[in-house]
Amino acid sequence: xxxxxxxxxxxxxxxxxxxxxxxxxxxxxxxxxxxxxxxxxxxxxxxxxxxxxxxxxxxxxxxxxxxxxxxxxxxxxxxxxxxxxxxxxxxxxxxxxxxxxxxxxxxxxxxxxxxxxxxxxxxxxxxxxxxxxxxxxxxxxxxxxxxxxxxxxxxxxxxxxxxxxxxxxxxxxxxxxxxxxxxxxxxxxxxxxxxxxxxxxxxxxxxxxxxxxxxxxxxxxxxxxxxxxxxxxxxxxxxxxxxxxxxxxxxxxxxxxxxxxxxxxxxxxxxxxxxxxxxxxxxxxxxxxxxxxxxxxxxxxxxxxxxxxxxxxxxxxxxxxxxxxxxxxxxxxxxxxxxxxxxxxxxxxxxxxxxxxxxxxx
Amino acid sequence: xxxxxxxxxxxxxxxxxxxxxxxxxxxxxxxxxxxxxxxxxxxxxxxxxxxxxxxxxxxxxxxxxxxxxxxxxxxxxxxxxxxxxxxxxxxxxxxxxxxxxxxxxxxxxxxxxxxxxxxxxxxx
Numbered sequence: 001x002x003x004x005x006x007x008x009x010x011x012x013x014x015x016x017x018x019x020x021x022x023x024x025x026x027x028x029x030x031x032x033x034x035x036x037x038x039x040x041x042x043x044x045x046x047x048x049x050x051x052x053x054x055x056x057x058x059x060x061x062x063x064x065x066x067x068x069x070x071x072x073x074x075x076x077x078x079x080x081x082x083x084x085x086x087x088x089x090x091x092x093x094x095x096x097x098x099x100x101x102x103x104x105x106x107x108x109x110x111x112x113x114x115x116x117x118x119x120x121x122x123x124x125x126x127x128x129x130x131x132x133x134x135x136x137x138x139x140x141x142x143x144x145x146x147x148x149x150x151x152x153x154x155x156x157x158x159x160x161x162x163x164x165x166x167x168x169x170x171x172x173x174x175x176x177x178x179x180x181x182x183x184x185x186x187x188x189x190x191x192x193x194x195x196x197x198x199x200x201x202x203x204x205x206x207x208x209x210x211x212x213x214x215x216x217x218x219x220x221x222x223x224x225x226x227x228x229x230x231x232x233x234x235x236x237x238x239x240x241x242x243x244x245x246x247x248x249x250x251x252x253x254x255x256x257x258x259x260x261x262x263x264x265x266x267x268x269x270x271x272x273x274x275x276x277x278x279x280x281x282x283x284x285x286x287x288x289x290x291x292x293x294x295x296x297x298x299x300x301x302x303x304x305x306x307x308x309x310x311x312x313x314x315x316x317x318x319x320x321x322x323x324x325x326x327x328x329x330x331x332x333x334x335x336x337x338x339x340x341x342x343x344x345x346x347x348x349x350x351x352x353x354x355x356x357x358x359x360x361x362x
Numbered sequence: 363x364x365x366x367x368x369x370x371x372x373x374x375x376x377x378x379x380x381x382x383x384x385x386x387x388x389x390x391x392x393x394x395x396x397x398x399x400x401x402x403x404x405x406x407x408x409x410x411x412x413x414x415x416x417x418x419x420x421x422x423x424x425x426x427x428x429x430x431x432x433x434x435x436x437x438x439x440x441x442x443x444x445x446x447x448x449x450x451x452x453x454x455x456x457x458x459x460x461x462x463x464x465x466x467x468x469x470x471x472x473x474x475x476x477x478x479x480x481x482x483x484x485x486x
């Protein structure tokens with residue numbers, strides 16, 4: 001050990017220790033430099049998040065701004081009051097009153113209900129009834145997601161189909177009133193409600209002058225304002241093949257506006273090896289059978305429209321949906337059963353696939 | 363016969379202490395990850411934002427040997443596994459970027475990522 005002793009006493013040990021120290025500090029410095037948690041400064045205003053239920057679904061809000069908390073609560077209140085007007089399940093709602101009215105009698109509607117119904121009827125007209133606000137007798141028969149969910153027999157379906165026709169609704173635009181032209185016509189505006197809810201929430205964010213606000217109501221999204229550094233919002237689209245509702249297949253950037261998705265995965269059941277999902281074709285009375293798995297719609301200002309169009313485009317199928325999208329100035333993402341993804345409008349060159357099993361096929 | 367002098371031991375201790383400290387520091391300074399990705403047979407089946415976990419919960423993954431995965435705020439671990447070797451549980455709770463926990467027999471992999479691509483919302 002003589003050499004070691006000599007070594008220890010020598011100058012080289014000082015050199016060794018110094019170099020070890022230098023090396024360590026250098027590495028440490030690089031580590032800290034790479035560590036985002038240590039060098040980034042926190043944003044001044046942490047976002048406020050607020051989860052609740054309404055319209056039979058989860059409502060999640062994220063808001064940033066001085067009045068974020070109040071804005072979210074007001075948004076929830078206005079969604080609940082919208083539900084009380086739109087839901088056919090609530091006896092005092094506009095829709096329930098209309099559904100129980102005698103044919104020929106005008107029913108006075110609130111402006112909110114009237115606006116939603118107008119959009120639904122407009123899309124019904126432009127799709128020749130592929131979207132049907134009068135679907136309730138049929139959807140009640142199947143009762144997807146309800147306690148009476150079952151496969152109806154063909155006679156039952158045939159017996160309700162004559163009542164599924166939007167042409168039996170007559171609208172008086174000047175007085176916000178509506179009458180049914182036939183008995184047993186029953187409306188269901190559920191296909192527009194969540195998109196509409198997003199619009200009401202965004203309106204509250206605007207009123208409370210938030211920096212930004214994000215509302216998600218059962219798969220429909222409303223976006224308001226700007227994030228820090230004017231970064232766009234990053235929105236994911238759910239993987240329609242996964243049973244996990246947090247699993248996505250793609251993300252896209254968007255500045256503001258509304259998004260809705262309709263998919264075969266939402267409410268469904270399998271009987272005798274046949275898969276039945278909740279998007280019904282108003283003409284056949286059976287779930288839509290085409291190659292689509294999901295349709296996502298974007299519109300810059302109309303949330304109700306995105307919700308209605310997502311269902312309408314799913315029923316129509318990709319080819320026929322394209323002209324409809326053009327007409328309403330909306331953009332779409334179609335996902336088919338082979339995981340081929342087709343994009344239009346704002347989604348083109350913007351949608352980023354995150355699940356390698358999917359690919360863009362424009 | 364090698365004999366150590368006091369000074370020899372001192373310098374050895376110094377080196378050991380320093381390297382231990384250094385490794386610990388290196389580990390501590392690896393950024394925490396915010397996203398846990400669960401893969402089954404190479405396919406991503408779940409993506410969990412660990413920073414958004416309020417209270418711990420268990421995710422059950424149905425595989426050749428099914429496994430229960432414990433998700434906590436900022437960390438994730440194999441909690442119960444049906445696999446024969448139970449090696450996956452030995453990974454413990456992982457929380458840092460680049461760490462992973464693997465259950466080979468069942469084909470389940472948990473990875474931690476640090477994503478700045480934090481999603482604002484999901485539609486569907």
